[in-house]
Structure formats: C-alpha cells, structure tokens
Amino acid sequence: MRDNSGTYVGGSVSGQGIAIGAGASARASIHNAADQQRLLKLIDELKAEIQKSSMPDAMKSTIVESVVQPMSQDVKEPEAKSKLESGLEKLNLLVKASGAAQSELTAIGSIAGTIAKFGGIAFHTVAPFLAGLL
Numbered sequence: 637m638r639d640n641s642g643t644y645v646g647g648s649v650s651g652q653g654i655a656i657g658a659g660a661s662a663r664a665s666i667h668n669a670a671d672q673q674r675l676l677k678l679i680d681e682l683k684a685e686i687q688k689s690s691m692p693d694a695m696k697s698t699i700v701e702s703v704v705q706p707m708s709q710d711v712k713e714p715e716a717k718s719k720l721e722s723g724l725e726k727l728n729l730l731v732k733a734s735g736a737a738q739s740e741l742t743a744i745g746s747i748a749g750t751i752a753k754f755g756g757i758a759f760h761t762v763a764p765f766l767a768g769l770l
C-alpha cells in the first residue's frame with residue numbers, strides 16, 4: 637500500500653523563503669538596501685556595546701572577530717537569515733561564558749534581540765541565554 641499522507645497544495649505557490657516537502661529548505665536573503673543598512677547599524681551598535689563592556693579583552697576580541705564582524709558580511713549574503721542565526725547562536729554561547737555584568741548582558745541581549753527580530757529569527761530559540769535576560 638502506498639502512503640499518500642501529507643498536505644496537497646493545488647495551484648501555484650510563490651513568494652520568498654518557501655520550502656515545500658520532506659527535507660525541503662529555503663534560502664532567505666535580505667535584498668532591501670534599507671534593511672541591510674538597518675541591520676549593519678545594529679551590528680555596529682552590538683560591537684560598540686561589547687567593546688565597552690567589562691569582559692576580558694581576549695573575550696571581547698574573540699566575540700568581535702569571530703562573530704560580530706562576520707555578521708556584517710553575512711547581511712549581504714544570499715543566505716543572510718541562516719548566517720545571522722548562526723552568528724547569534726555563537727554570540728549567545730560566548731557572552732554566556734564572558735563574565736560580563738548583568739546590565740551589560742542585558743544591553744547586548746537587547747541589541748541582539750533587535751537584530752533577530754529585524755531578521756525574522758526566533759531569538760529565544762537561537763539565543764536562549766540572551767533572550768532570558770530581556
């Protein structure tokens with residue numbers, strides 16, 4: 637017996653970031669120049685907040701060089717959303733281990749949450765530690 641379970645979509649399907657079927661995936665990019673500029677500004681704010689924090693200098697450098705700076709390039713990539721998600725996951729882990737003061741973590745989390753919201757990313761899923769600070 638053949639298994640015909642699932643969902644049938646009649647007609648045509650169009651739009652951005654659509655994935656249909658088992659194992660399907662979609663790429664979500666940020667083509668709008670204004671959106672890219674807004675995200676770049678938020679990433680710059682995140683970098684500034686990290687740099688002025690009380691984290692050890694080595695931790696600041698690691699976060700800025702391995703997470704924040706690449707996010708600035710990721711905004712322009714075809715898979716911007718998934719790359720930003722990955723960056724926020726890394727940020728979550730590194731900031732959690734950073735030893736920064738609660739008020740600094742809240743500020744960093746707030747900026748990262750805005751980046752996630754603006755990029756259409758489930759912040760509480762990719763960065764649960766930072767999301768828990770808000």
